Amino acid sequence: MKADAADQDQDALEALAGEYVLGTLPADQRAALAARMAHDPRLQRAVDAWEERLLALTRVAQPSTPSPRLWGRIERSLDERAGWFAKPSVAWWQRLRLWQGVSAVGIAASLVLTFLLLVSPAPSPRYLVVLVAPTDQAPGWVVQASDGRALELIPLGQDAVPDGMALQFWTKGSQWPAPVSLGLIKPGEQYRVPASSMPPLEPDQLFELTLEKAGGSPTGRPTGPVKFIGRAVKVI
Amino acid sequence: MNLPVTPFDFQACLAACAQGDRRALQALYTHEGARLLGVTRRIARDDATAEDIVHDAFIRIWTRAASFDPARGSARGWIYSITRHLALNHIRDVRCEVAFDESDIDAIGAVFPGADDEAWSGSSRIYRCLEQLQPSPQRCILHAYVDGCSHIEIASLLDAPLGTVKAWIKRSLKALRECMG
Numbered sequence: 578m579k580a581d582a583a584d585q586d587q588d589a590l591e592a593l594a595g596e597y598v599l600g601t602l603p604a605d606q607r608a609a610l611a612a613r614m615a616h617d618p619r620l621q622r623a624v625d626a627w628e629e630r631l632l633a634l635t636r637v638a639q640p641s642t643p644s645p646r647l648w649g650r651i652e653r654s655l656d657e658r659a660g661w662f663a664k665p666s667v668a669w670w671q672r673l674r675l676w677q678g679v680s681a682v683g684i685a686a687s688l689v690l691t692f693l694l695l696v697s698p699a700p701s702p703r704y705l706v707v708l709v710a711p712t713d714q715a716p717g718w719v720v721q722a723s724d725g726r727a728l729e730l731i732p733l734g735q736d737a738v739p740d741g742m743a744l745q746f747w748t749k750g751s752q753w754p755a756p757v758s759l760g761l762i763k764p765g766e767q768y769r770v771p772a773s774s775m776p777p778l779e780p781d782q783l784f785e786l787t788l789e790k791a792g793g794s795p796t797g798r799p800t801g802p803v804k805f806i807g808r809a810v811k812v813i
Numbered sequence: 814m815n816l817p818v819t820p821f822d823f824q825a826c827l828a829a830c831a832q833g834d835r836r837a838l839q840a841l842y843t844h845e846g847a848r849l850l851g852v853t854r855r856i857a858r859d860d861a862t863a864e865d866i867v868h869d870a871f872i873r874i875w876t877r878a879a880s881f882d883p884a885r886g887s888a889r890g891w892i893y894s895i896t897r898h899l900a901l902n903h904i905r906d907v908r909c910e911v912a913f914d915e916s917d918i919d920a921i922g923a924v925f926p927g928a929d930d931e932a933w934s935g936s937s938r939i940y941r942c943l944e945q946l947q948p949s950p951q952r953c954i955l956h957a958y959v960d961g962c963s964h965i966e967i968a969s970l971l972d973a974p975l976g977t978v979k980a981w982i983k984r985s986l987k988a989l990r991e992c993m994g
Contacts, residue, residue, distance in 0.1 A: 588987070595986035599957045600856075600897070601964055604905040611898075625885045630993050632890045633937035635897070637959045638855040640847035647850075647864050648842055651871045655835065658872070 594623035598631055675803060678711040682807045685709050685716050689733075690810065693719070704778045705812050708786060708805035717805040720784050728759075728770040728778075735765040736804075738788065745789045747799055748775070750782050761793050762786070782809040821845070823888035830878035838875050841892070849896050856900040856961035866903060870896040904961050942992035949973065950981040954989070957982065 596602050597610050614621045686707040693705070706720035717736060722728040730746060738744055744764060749756040759775065762768045785806040787799040794800045821844045829837030849870065854863040873895050881891050943951055949971055956962040956970060964982070968975040 591990060592983055592986060595990070596982065598894075599954065599982070599986070600901045600961050601957045601967075601982060602905075603963070604902075607902065607905055621885075628890050628894045629886050630939060630989065631958055632887075632893060633939045634955070634958045635848070635852050635893050636937075637955065638848075638851040640851040641854050641863075642847050643850050643864060643867065647846070647868065648839070650868055651838075651842070652835075654868065654872050655838075655875060658876070 590620060590623050591627075594620060595627050597624060598627035675711055675806065678709075678714065679806055679808065681714045682707060682709055683810075685714060686807065686810050689716055689719060690812070693721075694812075703812055704780075704782075704809045706782075706784045706807045706809045708784060708807040711803050711806055718786065720807070720809070722772075722778050722809075727772055728775065730762060730768040730770070732765045732767065738764050741791050742788050742801075743791045743793060744786045744804060745793050745799070745801075746770075746784070746786055748782060748784050750776070750779050756783075756785075756799055758793065758797065761789075778809055780809060780811045783807075784809065823892060824881075824883060827874075827878045827881045827888050827891070830875055831881070838871065841874070842871060845892065849893070852893065853896060853900045855959050856897070856904060858960075862903065863900075866900045867896065870899050873899070901961055905963075938993050939989070942989050945992060946985050946988060950985040953978055953981045954985050 593602075593610065597607065602610065610620070610624075614624060686705070689707045690705055704720075704722045707716050708718040708720065709716050716733055718733060719731045720728060721731065743761045746759040746762050746768065747756040748759055757775070759770045760768070783806070785799070786804045787794070788801040788804050789799070790801075821840075823841075826837045826841050830841075846867065850863055850867050853866045853870075854860065857863040857866060870892075874892055877895070881888060885891075943954065946954070952971060953967050956967050962970065964975060964978055967973075967982075968978045971978065973981075
């Protein structure tokens with residue numbers, strides 16, 4: 578009886594994998610199955626076997642010569658990707674769009690600040706920074722620093738980082754020549770920087786989190802996209 | 814005297830892509846681009862969309878080449894799977910139901926089961942196993958795999974009840990698995 582149940586289970590798995598490869602699953606089931614495959618080796622094997630079984634059917638489609646522009650488009654996209662990861666042509670602190678985004682931080686900062694001041698009975702930190710996403714200004718992290726004490730980076734939500742990538746924490750004072758790394762952080766986890774390992778904070782000092790390859794930026798400067806950014810506000 | 818034609822080495826191509834050799838990707842494009850576009854055109858049913866999908870597929874092949882695992886299947890299969898699933902994801906997201914062009918149906922009829930067609934007279938087991946199915950279930954499998962049709966689209970194409978189409982597909986897949994191993 579047990580063997581029958583196992584057979585039925587295998588049949589159901591094969592049927593699901595077959596319909597996935599055939600293409601007849603609706604969008605939500607396709608997405609769910611693709612996600613499940615990553616941690617279900619049996620399903621993965623069943624899908625792999627179906628891909629190989631049906632592969633020869635691709636020959637039914639007549640070849641179609643691509644337009645002469647297509648390869649050029651692919652090459653340009655590869656160039657852009659290479660540039661994105663290796664050498665941004667303009668440093669982030671010189672990008673206009675970024676500053677336009679950062680200008681909205683003030684509003685978000687004052688809101689979160691009010692909230693934190695109201696709910697927190699502890700002595701007020703001297704500096705506070707709200708880090709927001711440059712795309713939609715959604716607050717993601719708060720930085721607080723007290724006089725001569727460690728700087729704390731506190732998550733406001735749980736965001737994921739793609740495999741093989743990491744979030745790197747940076748800061749830059751207005752007179753500094755370039756940003757300084759404060760280390761790699763884990764999404765959704767609080768992070769502390771000892772006061773001894775960074776220069777004194779100043780008003781308007783910039784903080785940001787960029788997406789870098791695991792292990793951090795190879796150049797010592799931010800190279801990946803900015804995920805969160807904000808300026809230090811002095812708290813009286 | 815004809816020189817023997819060297820078959821394209823898909824696996825070596827992926828290995829070179831993983832090393833950052835862009836000429837390898839270009840060689841793949843030159844060799845397989847038209848066939849990959851042919852596959853996506855049948856599913857997307859729109860030339861511009863099909864080229865967008867092939868573009869995305871080549872970027873994905875380039876960025877994921879290092880993750881190809883020969884223990885899981887052939888390199889050629891890996892490349893076609895990436896491309897087909899991008900096309901399928903696209904149409905499942907944007908297309909609910911489609912009004913089929915009669916020429917698409919004719920195209921399928923013309924391909925199956927033309928014995929003189931190289932694709933059908935070849936040694937591929939899938940074709941021999943497909944031939945053992947009844948005509949309607951055969952068309953279900955081909956419309957789904959080749960044209961990216963949903964259950965509902967196939968039901969309307971074959972003028973058959975949706976439940977019947979679903980059952981045909983389920984049974985055909987089981988039969989194909991038993992036939993091919």
